[in-house]
Amino acid sequence: MYDNISNGEWRVVTVMFAGENRKTAVWKVNPVSPDPTVIARAGQILQEGGLIAFPTETVYGLGANSFDANAVSSIYTAKGRPSRNPLIVHFVGEEMRKRLSPVWPPLAEKLAKAFWPGPLTLVLPKSPDVPDVVTGNGPTVAIREPVHPVARALILAATCPIAAPSANRSNELSPTLAGHVLRGLDGRIDVLLDGGPCAAGIESTVLDLSGERPRILRPGPLSREMLETIIGPVEISGGHLGEAHLPSPGMLLKHYSPRTPTVMVRSPEELGFDEGHLAVVTFGPIGNVPATVVVLPGDPAGYAAEIYARLHELDDGRFDRIVIVEPPDTPAWAAVRDRLKRATHRAD
Ligand code: TXA
Ligand code: MG
Secondary structure (H helix, E strand, O other): OEEEOOOOOEEEOOOOOOOOOOOOEEEEOOOOOOOHHHHHHHHHHHHOOOOEEEOOOOOOEEEEEOOOHHHHHHHHHHHOOOOOOOOEEEOOOHHHHHHHOOOOOHHHHHHHHHHOOOOEEEEEEOOOOOOOOOOOOOOEEEEEOOOOHHHHHHHHHHOOOEEOOEOOOOOEOOOOOHHHHHHHHOOOOOEEEEOOOOOOOOOOEEEEOOOOOOEEEEOOOOOHHHHHHHHOOOEEOOOOOOHHHOOOHHHOOOOOEOOOOEEEEOOHHHOOOOOOOEEEEEOOOOOOOOOEEEEOOOOHHHHHHHHHHHHHHHHOOOOOEEEEEOOOOOHHHHHHHHHHHHHOOOOO
């Protein structure tokens, strides 16, 4: 900022306001055709070991060069994530895919034909080239080819697959807008590519193909039924396993949570309004209630696209509690219900 000093000359002075001393550069990009110069610079930063947050069709990712063990370690530091929780590696094209896993089972080929590029993550045996820090020292690697033009352009500019968890602090809500990323990671990453909202709004479906039978480790935008139409029966990880046998940290009960105490009720009739300043999240008509009411779309995809953004907003709204009205217990709502269960889990 400029300051008029006593002798009438202008000089530049640095004024630091709280929150303005960020080191994270925010670069706006067109989500359909991002500026190649901006993307090239971001790709170079990844090559040099930096961290870049970028939009995908599910949620924003926090990316590093997947072959650079130091860069990948810094993802864990930025997120405050336990290093045994493995990351998803994002790639474009068959050549890059082959560098990540030495095997390519027929089931993977069928699924890739049907759903890649898109919100499906496959767990396969890892190639020795993939550093152990990416896979939490495990023998498998989770890979996905994203469809979002910014994610694809960034991977191609970096000329390497990008390891990227969701761009939030560990255990907090995933980001579906650039502002959500800054909320948790401002000053902790080099660059945030702001490409607007993420379409799906919840994280990819994670399918383990490394065992005897295909198994969903995390439900997501592609439902079990959709996968089964392509490859036949798919198992689903039921219940919540203890940490000792955690196949996927997305299965930890406390995950994806707002900071505000958040609970779920079966129906609006169960609401108790004597407990302070409440926000209610529902998906259908609701009578006159003494609370801030957020009505989300009544279809699972529409609801998923908005839920994290609404929870981020409500979390900033100084409510005593957020109350979520439970969506129907049907297969189409499985992924949304999974995220809501985690968001409303209390450790006690
Ligand atoms: O949509 C998404 O998947 C987003 C975008 C950025 O691609 N990413 C994302 O990453 O949600 P993250 O790290 O928040 O979640 C990755 C999930 C976790 O549940 C993790 O346990 C599981 O994938 N995962 C990663 N590698 C695995 C492996 N080798 N075996 C089993 N699960 C794995
Ligand atoms: Mg995550």
